[in-house]
Amino acid sequence: MQLITARQHSPLLLQVTSTNQLESYHSELKGLTSLKYGLIGAVQNIVNIDDKKRSDSERVAFDFHTKKISAHGVEGDIIKEIHKFPFPFQHLIVKETCAVMDRLEKGKSAPGLTSLDCYCLFRNQYLLPCKRIFHEHMYGNTKLLTTNVWRNFQEMFEESGFEVYESRESVIVFVQTEHQKEAENRRLTVYELTERVRDKYWRVEEMGDVKRTETFISMLETSII
Numbered sequence: 001m002q003l004i005t006a007r008q009h010s011p012l013l014l015q016v017t018s019t020n021q022l023e024s025y026h027s028e029l030k031g032l033t034s035l036k037y038g039l040i041g042a043v044q045n046i047v048n049i050d051d052k053k054r055s056d057s058e059r060v061a062f063d064f065h066t067k068k069i070s071a072h073g074v075e076g077d078i079i080k081e082i083h084k085f086p087f088p089f090q091h092l093i094v095k096e097t098c099a100v101m102d103r104l105e106k107g108k109s110a111p112g113l114t115s116l117d118c119y120c121l122f123r124n125q126y127l128l129p130c131k132r133i134f135h136e137h138m139y140g141n142t143k144l145l146t147t148n149v150w151r152n153f154q155e156m157f158e159e160s161g162f163e164v165y166e167s168r169e170s171v172i173v174f175v176q177t178e179h180q181k182e183a184e185n186r187r188l189t190v191y192e193l194t195e196r197v198r199d200k201y202w203r204v205e206e207m208g209d210v211k212r213t214e215t216f217i218s219m220l221e222t223s224i225i
Contacts, residue, residue, distance in 0.1 A: 030202055063087050069094055073101070075138070081150045086157050092126055099131035100138060110140030116149070128153060 032045035067087040071094045113136040122130045
């Protein structure tokens with residue numbers, strides 16, 4: 001029996017669909033720690049990169065708690081509550097609020113919600129009020145976003161920030177069939193081969209021999225074709 005965290009049941013995995021930022025950091029490290037910099041130069045480059053990343057993180061952390069979004073056309077009482085959220089979430093919520101106008105232009109009526117139980121992608125991704133909740137609250141029969149409801153949403157992020165999504169993941173348990181096990185093994189094999197090819201490329205690249213690097217890439221392309 002194996003525990004599997006399905007993407008559609010994990011707010012965190014629904015949001016994080018790419019590792020490009022992490023890979024770019026590693027790529028930057030590799031580019032500035034090659035043999036041509038020497039040991040001392042490579043160490044200094046690592047320190048400089050880490051200092052820059054730390055500075056960027058501190059700036060983002062400051063903005064996270066202090067910046068306020070400006071939004072045209074959003075009701076005053078709603079934007080006042082939105083401003084109590086961390087800055088990245090303000091963008092998300094304002095976008096959902098403005099999406100109500102699109103629904104109205106398309107002739108959609110209030111969804112008739114009587115609770116916050118909406119199972120749309122946005123609601124599952126971010127655990128925040130979605131456009132359907134706003135639509136019902138603003139033009140429907142039920143005022144869903146009461147003062148207490150807003151406070152509950154806001155308090156989710158006060159202590160843990162984005163970590164709230166890590167603790168809200170759902171885990172699905174199922175038994176893998178032989179076919180699924182074989183497919184998983186093939187996937188792992190391909191992943192390992194990809195890692196080995198990447199490591200081999202960087203070893204060749206760091207030698208500084210352009211011709212040898214081009215030959216390696218040519219051989220790789222030929223083998224794939």
